[in-house]
Amino acid sequence: MNSSLSIFRKVAVAEGISYLLLLFVAMPLRHFLHLDLAVKYAGWAHGVLFIAYAALLVMTWQEQKWKFGKAVLIFLASLLPFMPFVVDRKLKDERALS
Template structure:
């Protein structure tokens, strides 16, 4: 389950970066709203999938409320999910050894 959560978090994180740094500048600087229209919808679906994966991982690994909130808040900050993924990878690779 942790690998599913990690992959979901990374995909959602990258979709957020694309939305922020490609689609939104296209809309507001070049007057091309289609990027936000379509990619915003895709990002929204990916965020919902991320939330399901977060809840599933939290239940399976008995994460604390504080940890769940950390991952939830991190999901709306650019680049932070990528940083947290390194820690998750390290933590759960050590637990499986």
Template sequence: MSLSLKSSLGRFRMIGILEGISYLVLLGIAMPLKYWANLPMAVKLVGWAHGVLFVAYMLSLVSVTFDRRWSFGRVLVAFVASLVPFGTFWLDARLKKEDQQSAV
């Protein structure tokens, strides 16, 4: 199944991927540039973008929670996934697998 932005789950997955990418860029590129190359502007710009995407992730998590009637445990896992590097990619893989199994 491809990502469909028409459903709350599709939007959540897309925002999760973007949020995960921004987190990795912040940790792996912007932070080293700040501390090793004395370029603090990198963290300012990437950090701002990541913050916006994090808020969008949380709002889309609320939306998908109500649309799909997710349990508290599932919402907690989705929240924690946003805090762990590569966590949103792991969650996306699980959601994609579930989506494919339910389509069969």
């Protein structure tokens, strides 16, 4: 059975990918080729994944009994490009140690 941590890590990676696609693919397509639909669909997908990230973060925080500061840092990481991948790696390493 998948724990919320396992599901959270998968969603974190998907959210990170969607953020990078939005920033480095959809936005340039919009500005240089005037393809507004790229931002519409990439933004929609990223929004759904961001909400899932936040909801799963709360669930995982409760299940794993993390300190408040750790949960806040993990949330803030979702706001920066590439950081969800760093979070995933750190959580993977933590799990391997325990």
